[in-house]
Amino acid sequence: MHYQKPKGTADILPAEAKKWQYVENIAQEVFETYNYHEIRTPIFESYDVFERSSGESSDVVSKEMYDFNDKGERHIALRPEGTAGVVRAYVENKLFGPEQVKPYKVYYHGPMFRYERPQSGRQRQFHQIGVEAFGSTSPDLDVETIAMAMQLLARLKLTDMHLVINSLGDAATQAAYHQALVDYLTPLQAELSADSQRRLTSNPLRILDSKDQHDQELVAQAPTILDFLSEDSAQHFAAVKTGLTNLGIDYEIDHTMVRGLDYYTNTIFEIMVTSPAFNNQEMTAIGGGRYDGLVKEFGGPDEPGIGFGIGVERLLLLLDDQDAALQEKPLDFYLVKTSEAVESSAFKLLQAIRRNGYSADQDYLARKVKGQFKNADRLHAQYVITVGETEVETGNVPVKNLATGEQIEIEIAAFENNFADVLAKLQK
RNA sequence: GCGGUAUUGGUGAAGUGGUUAACACACCGGUUUGUGGCACCGGCACACGUGGGUUCGAUCCCCACAUACCGCCCCA
Numbered sequence: 415m416h417y418q419k420p421k422g423t424a425d426i427l428p429a430e431a432k433k434w435q436y437v438e439n440i441a442q443e444v445f446e447t448y449n450y451h452e453i454r455t456p457i458f459e460s461y462d463v464f465e466r467s468s469g470e471s472s473d474v475v476s477k478e479m480y481d482f483n484d485k486g487e488r489h490i491a492l493r494p495e496g497t498a499g500v501v502r503a504y505v506e507n508k509l510f511g512p513e514q515v516k517p518y519k520v521y522y523h524g525p526m527f528r529y530e531r532p533q534s535g536r537q538r539q540f541h542q543i544g545v546e547a548f549g550s551t552s553p554d555l556d557v558e559t560i561a562m563a564m565q566l567l568a569r570l571k572l573t574d575m576h577l578v579i580n581s582l583g584d585a586a587t588q589a590a591y592h593q594a595l596v597d598y599l600t601p602l603q604a605e606l607s608a609d610s611q612r613r614l615t616s617n618p619l620r621i622l623d624s625k626d627q628h629d630q631e632l633v634a635q636a637p638t639i640l641d642f643l644s645e646d647s648a649q650h651f652a653a654v655k656t657g658l659t660n661l662g663i664d665y666e667i668d669h670t671m672v673r674g675l676d677y678y679t680n681t682i683f684e685i686m687v688t689s690p691a692f693n694n695q696e697m698t699a700i701g702g703g704r705y706d707g708l709v710k711e712f713g714g715p716d717e718p719g720i721g722f723g724i725g726v727e728r729l730l731l732l733l734d735d736q737d738a739a740l741q742e743k744p745l746d747f748y749l750v751k752t753s754e755a756v757e758s759s760a761f762k763l764l765q766a767i768r769r770n771g772y773s774a775d776q777d778y779l780a781r782k783v784k785g786q787f788k789n790a791d792r793l794h795a796q797y798v799i800t801v802g803e804t805e806v807e808t809g810n811v812p813v814k815n816l817a818t819g820e821q822i823e824i825e826i827a828a829f830e831n832n833f834a835d836v837l838a839k840l841q842k
Numbered sequence: 843g844c845g846g847u848a849u850u851g852g853u854g855a856a857g858u859g860g861u862u863a864a865c866a867c868a869c870c871g872g873u874u875u876g877u878g879g880c881a882c883c884g885g886c887a888c889a890c891g892u893g894g895g896u897u898c899g900a901u902c903c904c905c906a907c908a909u910a911c912c913g914c915c916c917c918a
Contacts, residue, residue, distance in 0.1 A: 418891090418909065477843080478916080530916075531843080532909095609915075620916090673918085684918080698918050725918065752876045785870085787878040802876060816878065 422530075422538025424727075433730055434541075437570065438523055441543050441724075444566045445521045448558065450545055453520035455499040457527075461489040467498035467677055467708060480527040480538065492527035495675065496544040497705065497721055504548055505714035516549035523726070535728045544702075546721035548709065553650050556681045556704065556720060557657035563685055563700045563722050564663060572687055572732060575699065577663060579654070579683045580671040583639060583647040585707065588679075591642040592618060598636050605632060622670035638669040647680055654681050673701060677711070680704040681720070689732050699732065700724050747774040748790035752783055752802035760801040763811070763829055770833040790816065797840065813840065 419425060426434060442452070461481050481491040493499050500520060504510065509518050523543040532538060545562070547555055560577065567575055582588060595618050603611055607626035614621065622633055643651060658665050665683075673682050682703030686696045702722020709717040747767050751760045760776065767774040775793065777786045783800075790798045798814045805811045805826070814821040822842075828835045 421909065528917080531914095533912075536917075612915095625914095701918060723918090728918075750877075782871090783876045784874085784878080786876095789878095791878045798877075800877070804876095812877090814877070819878085821877090 420538070422532040424537060424539070430730075433733065434726065437726060437729060437733070438543065440569050441521070441523065441566055444562060444569055445545060448519070448562050450519040450521045450547075450562075453500060453503065453522050454524070455496075455503045455522065456493075457525060458490050458492050459499050459502065461491040463498050463502050463712075464491050464494055466711060467501065467675075478528040478530050480529045494528045495526055496522055496524075496542055496723060497546060497675075497677075497708070497719075500544075500546045500721075501705075501708050501712050501714075501719065504546075504719075505709060505712045510549065510709070510715050510717055514549075517547040517555060518549055519545070519547045521545040535725070535731055537727065541726040542723045543726060544721060544723035546719055548719045549717050551650070551706065551718045553653035553681075554657055556650075556654045557661065557663075559702065559720050559722060560658065560683055561661055561663060563683075563702065563724075566724075567685060567687075567699060570729070570733060572699065574688045575685050577658075577665040577683060577685055578668045578671055579658075579665050579681065580668055581640065581643060581647060581651040581654075581680050582672075582678050582682055582703070583643045584679055587639070587642050587644050587647050591637070591639045594637045594642065595619070595621075599632070602632055619672040622672055633670060640667075640669050650680055673703060677705040677708045678703040679706045683722070687732055697728070699729060743773075744794035744796055745775060745790075746772040746796055748786070748793060748795035748798050749774060749776040750783055750786040750790065750798055750800045751776065752800065755803055756801045756806055759806045759826075763799065763801065763826055766829045766833075770829075815840075 461479070464479060479491050479494060481489065484490050500522065504518070521544065524541065525539050526542050527539050529538060530536070545559070547559065560579075564575075564577065583591070596614065599606065599614055599618065599621065603614060605628065606614065606621070607624065607629050610621045610624050610626065610629050613624075621629060622636070624630060624633065640651075655665070655667075671682065671684065680703070683701070684698045685700040687699040688696050700722050702720070704718065704720045706718040707716075708719055709715065747764075749760055749764050749767075751757060764774050764776055775795075777789060781789070787798065795816055798816060799811050800814070801811055809826050810823045811826055812821045813824050822839060824836055824839055828839075
């Protein structure tokens with residue numbers, strides 16, 4: 415019996431991991447320019463944390479939670495998304511306290527888990543990069559958050575993207591609209607698709623983005639949530655739109671856009687990208703929004719929050735397609751040994767190079783000189799140093815530039831005591 | 843959770859109910875006693891996902907399971 419990775423998981427091998435580092439580094443750079451700082455919270459939390467935040471009826475909770483009882487009979491769940499844990503940490507560490515500057519801005523990245531059937535760009539363990547900002551209801555914060563998301567994708571050289579926004583209003587808005595939608599659709603129930611008939615009782619908002627053609631026609635006539643916004647929510651949404659325009663960010667309003675988690679309020683947004691990687695179908699690269707009741711829900715003060723999340727696997731599919739320039743970093747030096755007798759001297763030379771901050775490697779499989787050169791080539795080494803018995807005697811080694819084929823002599827001692835001299839000779 | 847397709851070496855893959863499982867790439871060695879290319883020569887499958895079954899005999903037929911991919915639910 416051989417082992418295989420658990421269903422829906424993936425090994426990220428070194429070549430791929432380089433791309434992850436690239437994305438994570440750029441995200442960090444962009445976020446820090448907006449004064450966001452990293453937070454790391456546990457990968458698992460008490461099951462209640464997610465049940466409370468995502469909504470008991472949501473699919474994420476009702477059937478996708480990766481949960482178990484630990485040896486102390488605690489009901490634990492692997493986090494299905496990032497916001498809940500961060501909100502829990504925000505409240506538990508009393509980060510809402512007066513000694514903190516508000517808004518309190520954090521970002522995170524790491525694995526998330528959902529027990530679902532794996533599919534394209536969808537796994538049981540997947541990864542998100544996300545941000546959260548607490549403590550301000552300012553529409554400018556919404557604008558900033560959206561602008562930051564756009565900037566991140568732009569830095570990653572994504573094109574063909576467009577921003578879609580909507581407002582879900584506050585709690586009162588949502589209750590009123592929910593009722594109005596049900597009132598509108600119930601008489602039409604017989605005309606709805608089977609799926610949507612079921613949704614009518616389970617999650618009516620979902621009918622808004624049904625894939626069924628006829629459903630869409632019916633929905634087109636349905637009341638829009640934007641007509642139900644409370645005065646505060648309407649003003650907030652108007653200010654967000656003005657703010658976006660002010661920064662020159664184009665947007666589209668889609669009043670049928672809904673999101674999967676129950677905690678969103680007021681502004682929600684998605685950045686859609688069209689890419690051959692997904693058959694030129696438009697897909698969401700970044701989704702996020704406000705969650706003004708969540709901190710209170712977790713036992714904190716009645717403080718607002720806003721954030722977004724990015725699915726890293728999906729993002730990387732997009733980047734692959736755009737041929738993100740990710741050059742493999744070549745090895746600086748490869749050390750070729752001609753016999754066992756020189757191994758100890760060669761090893762010291764190798765270590766000297768590494769101590770000076772340059773990458774270097776050697777053969778450990780007793781290969782012939784020719785084989786060692788081949789390896790140097792495969793590793794894209796810039797220089798090959800050949801160490802043989804003559805070299806050890808004379809104190810000079812040939813250093814060959816693999817790209818040009820030129821070879822020069824350098825003193826072994828220089829590698830040990832005067833690396834600057836080595837570099838100077840290589841420059842010529 | 844439901845439905846469909848797939849599963850052969852390090853990789854891409856061909857193939858058959860019955861002595862030695864194509865071909866290519868990669869890799870290793872040699873032709874070249876210490877220099878990367880090319881060429882030529884040679885080597886390279888616990889036997890075809892796992893477990894059962896049918897059969898005189900199965901990698902090829904049947905069943906179950908596992909995993910991957912696609913679609914649905916859902917999500918984004």
